[in-house]
Amino acid sequence: SKKFVLAKHFAGKPSSDDIKLVTEELPDEVNDGEVLCEAVWLTVDPYMRIYTASLSEGDVIIGEQVARVIASKNPKFPEGTHVIARLGWKSHALVKDVSVLRKVPDIEDLSLSLTLGSLGMPGLTAYFGFLEKCQPKSGETVLVNAAAGAVGSIVGQIAKIKGCKVVAFAGTEEKCSWLKNELGFDQVFNYKNIDLDKVLSSSVPDGIDCYFDNVGGDFSSVVLNHMNSYGRVCVCGCISEYNVPAEKALKGPYPFKRILIKELSVFGFIVWKYFDRADEGRKQLLEWIKSGKLIYKETITEGFENMPKAFLGLFEGSNIGKAIVKA
Numbered sequence: 001s002k003k004f005v006l007a008k009h010f011a012g013k014p015s016s017d018d019i020k021l022v023t024e025e026l027p028d029e030v031n032d033g034e035v036l037c038e039a040v041w042l043t044v045d046p047y048m049r050i051y052t053a054s055l056s057e058g059d060v061i062i063g064e065q066v067a068r069v070i071a072s073k074n075p076k077f078p079e080g081t082h083v084i085a086r087l088g089w090k091s092h093a094l095v096k097d098v099s100v101l102r103k104v105p106d107i108e109d110l111s112l113s114l115t116l117g118s119l120g121m122p123g124l125t126a127y128f129g130f131l132e133k134c135q136p137k138s139g140e141t142v143l144v145n146a147a148a149g150a151v152g153s154i155v156g157q158i159a160k161i162k163g164c165k166v167v168a169f170a171g172t173e174e175k176c177s178w179l180k181n182e183l184g185f186d187q188v189f190n191y192k193n194i195d196l197d198k199v200l201s202s203s204v205p206d207g208i209d210c211y212f213d214n215v216g217g218d219f220s221s222v223v224l225n226h227m228n229s230y231g232r233v234c235v236c237g238c239i240s241e242y243n244v245p246a247e248k249a250l251k252g253p254y255p256f257k258r259i260l261i262k263e264l265s266v267f268g269f270i271v272w273k274y275f276d277r278a279d280e281g282r283k284q285l286l287e288w289i290k291s292g293k294l295i296y297k298e299t300i301t302e303g304f305e306n307m308p309k310a311f312l313g314l315f316e317g318s319n320i321g322k323a324i325v326k327a
C-alpha cells in the first residue's frame with residue numbers, strides 16, 4: 001500500500017519535493033469489526049494547502065476519497081461496499097473505527113467520483129454559499145471568479161438557473177470558451193489579460209449585485225468598488241493568497257467606504273457548517289444534473305502516484321471543473 005506524507009512544510013507555492021511517497025505492507029489480517037479499504041477516487045482541493053500547516057512533517061496528507069471495501073469483518077460494510085471517508089492520501093487503509101466511513105449516497109448511474117465534486121463538498125459549497133449568502137434574485141448580476149473550477153462552474157450555473165446575469169473570470173482561453181459556449185455565461189474574461197477595473201467599468205456599467213469570491217486579494221478590492229447598493233458578497237475562498245507567506249500576507253487596502261456607502265453585506269462562508277443539510281443540497285444538484293440544467297466536468301489524473309501533480313495543478317490552473325485522481 002502507498003501513502004503520501006508531508007516531507008516538509010510548504011513555503012510559498014507547494015512543490016513536489018514537499019510531498020513524499022511511502023510504501024508499506026498491507027496488514028496480514030482484518031480483525032473483528034474492522035474493514036480494509038482501497039481507494040478508487042481521490043480528491044485534491046485548495047483547502048489542503050492551508051490545512052497542511054497544522055500537520056507535522058511525516059504526517060499523511062489529509063483528504064477525502066471514495067474507497068471500496070476489499071476485506072471486511074464488519075457486517076455494516078461488507079466486501080464490495082463503496083464508502084466515502086477522510087482517509088487521507090492513502091491507497092489502502094485498515095479502518096478499525098468504522099464510524100469514520102459513510103456509504104456513498106445514491107447518485108443513480110453517475111460516476112461515484114461526483115460525490116467528491118459536483119455532488120460532494122464543492123457542489124455543496126456552491127449551492128449553500130451562493131444561495132444562502134448571496135441571496136440571488138432574478139435579473140441581478142452575479143460575478144464569479146475561478147469560474148471554470150469545481151465550485152465556480154456550479155455557482156455560475158446556479159446563477160443562470162435563478163435567472164441572473166453571470167460575469168465570469170477564468171485563467172485560460174480554453175476555460176473561457178467552455179464557460180461562454182457550453183455553460184452559457186453572459187460575459188467571460190481571462191483575468192490574466194485584462195485591467196479588471198477598466199473591464200468592469202466599460203463592460204459591466206450597471207454594477208454587480210452578488211459577488212461569489214474564490215480568489216481574494218487585489219481582485220476582490222477592485223470588484224467591491226463595482227458593487228451596487230445592498231450587494232452581497234460570499235467570501236468562499238482566496239486562492240490568490242494561499243501561497244503567500246504569512247509575513248507578506250495582504251493586509252489591505254479594502255474599500256471600506258464603498259461597503260459603507262453601498263450598504264454591502266460581506267459574508268465569510270464555511271461549507272462544513274451546512275453538512276447537516278447535505279442531503280437537501282445534493283438532491284437538488286442531482287436533479288439539475290439529471291435534467292441537463294447543470295453540466296459538470298472533471299479533470300481526471302490517472303494513478304495514485306500522481307496525487308501531488310494533481311494537487312500542484314490547482315495552483316497552476318491545470319484543472320477544468322473538478323480535479324480528481326483515479327487510483
Ligand code: NDP
Pocket residue numbers: 045046047121122125146147148149150151152169170171172175214215235236237238239240241269270271272313314315316317318319320321322323
Ligand atoms: P478550483 O477547481 O477552482 O481550482 C482552483 C482554480 O483556482 C485553478 O484552476 C485556477 O484557475 C484558480 N487559481 C489558482 N491560483 C490562482 C490565483 N493566484 N489567482 C486566481 N485564480 C487562481 O478549486 P475549487 O473549486 O475546489 O475551490 C475554489 C475556491 O473555493 C478555493 O479558494 C477554495 O479554497 C474555496 N473553497 C472554499 C470552501 C469553503 O467552505 N469556504 C469549500 C470549498 C472550496 P484559473 O485558471 O482560472 O486561474
